[in-house]
Amino acid sequence: MAGEQNSLSSDPPPSSTAEGAVAGPSGEGYDPKCVFCxxxxxxxxxxxxxxCESEDLVCFPDIRPGAPHHYLVVPKKHIGNCKTLKKEDVSLVEKMITAGKTVLQKKNVTNLSDVRMGFHWPPFCSIGHLHLHVLAPASQLGFLSRLIYRRNSYWFITADQMIERLQA
Known part of the structure; x- marks a missing residue:
């Protein structure tokens, strides 16, 4: 979670850019007000x-880590929060998961079964730009982090459950 507030009510659908967004060098959506952009x-x-071995994604450490390894995987194109995703975005979520695993492996995390990946569900997002939280080892989440990143709660949805929702 990064420390900038964004209004979630004006999030664009995944195929469009945010209000005020401009085309970047390769035509992707860019919102100069968005810290992740x-x-x-x-x-x-x-x-x-x-x-993260993807031209469409970036990965960086979370500024408030909830685990020894806590990274955010973010599309370069401005996409609203996870609630704006549609069925055709399953491949994007899968690509984000793969990028997260790649970063963990490069950081010498060997137990990929002790990883939590997911999204904060609106209105519990501090940034209105799609981002996947990648936390490892999940068994070392502190008390507060276990609440904030609790599987399939009202405020956090795992990447796997997000894919299931999109495919339904």
Whole structure:
């Protein structure tokens, strides 16, 4: 979770850009007011991007880690929160999961069965740009983090359950 508030009521559908968004160098949606859009373009000083082997995604450490390894996987294109996703976005979520696993492996996390990946469900999002939380080892989540990243709660949905919802 990053520390910037965004209004979720004006989130665009995944195929369009946010109000005020401009086309970037390759035509992707870009919202200059969105901190994750700026991070994706390396316009935010001090944010270390991690290699996730995807041209469409970026990955970086969460500024308030809930686990020893806590990363965010973010589309470079401005996409609203997870509630705006549609059935055709299953492949995007799968690609985000793969990118998260790639980063964990590069960080020498070997037990991929002790990982929690998911999204905060609106209105419990601090940033109105789609982002996947990747936490490992999940068994080392602290008390507060176990609440904030609780599987399939009212405020957090696992990536697998998100895929199930989209396919239904």
């Amino acid at each position: 700026r991070i994706a373009r390396q316009e935010e000083p001090g944010t270390q991007l991690l290699p």
